[in-house]
Amino acid sequence: MSGFLSSHGYLNVLGVDPAPAMIAAARERFPAVEFTQLSDPPRTGLPDGALDAVLLISVLTCVPTDDGQRGIVEEAARILRRGGLLYISDLWLQSDGRNIERYEAGQRKHGVYGIFDLPEGVTLRHHERQWIAELTAGFERAALDDLDVQTMNGHAARGFQWFGHKR
Numbered sequence: 001m002s003g004f005l006s007s008h009g010y011l012n013v014l015g016v017d018p019a020p021a022m023i024a025a026a027r028e029r030f031p032a033v034e035f036t037q038l039s040d041p042p043r044t045g046l047p048d049g050a051l052d053a054v055l056l057i058s059v060l061t062c063v064p065t066d067d068g069q070r071g072i073v074e075e076a077a078r079i080l081r082r083g084g085l086l087y088i089s090d091l092w093l094q095s096d097g098r099n100i101e102r103y104e105a106g107q108r109k110h111g112v113y114g115i116f117d118l119p120e121g122v123t124l125r126h127h128e129r130q131w132i133a134e135l136t137a138g139f140e141r142a143a144l145d146d147l148d149v150q151t152m153n154g155h156a157a158r159g160f161q162w163f164g165h166k167r
């Protein structure tokens, strides 16, 4: 997304990720864009109120715990200016049998319906509407769109785009 924004005229774009391989790949692909590896996520080290917008695109799905997600949204609130935009693009809970089976196994293991393990050893999360409302309650919601999307593994899924402003 940072590369896309940069190529569409946004001059002041910063991409952050705690994974060194993601940062290395992004720098190689978009040499003109600034990327920072987070050494102590979710802390970004940016000053309070520094940003006009924070975009979390498929980030929450990779940070499955309630506390992990709260930490990211709180950091976003800290670094956004008043009125600044938080944008979240992610996945809802799915209703097909394959997903329900893994949510049930995940609930037994992780205690939250929607958290599940992939055979590759990664733990992900799909989201209840109520949880997204709770997570973002400190913001003024501007819009919430439901979308048909494709997951990282190529499956059709129900996703969402959430837009809100810092109060």
Ligand SMILES: C[S@@+](CC[C@H](N)C(=O)[O-])C[C@H]1O[C@@H](n2cnc3c(N)ncnc32)[C@H](O)[C@@H]1O
Binding pocket: 001, 016, 017, 018, 019, 022, 038, 041, 042, 056, 057, 058, 059, 062, 063, 072
């Ligand atoms: C599915 S990838 C999406 C990456 C990118 N947003 C994109 O659209 O190409 C999710 C990423 O979230 C990163 N991540 C995990 N914790 C994070 C945090 N606290 N802040 C920012 N990114 C984080 C993971 O390392 C992973 O690279």
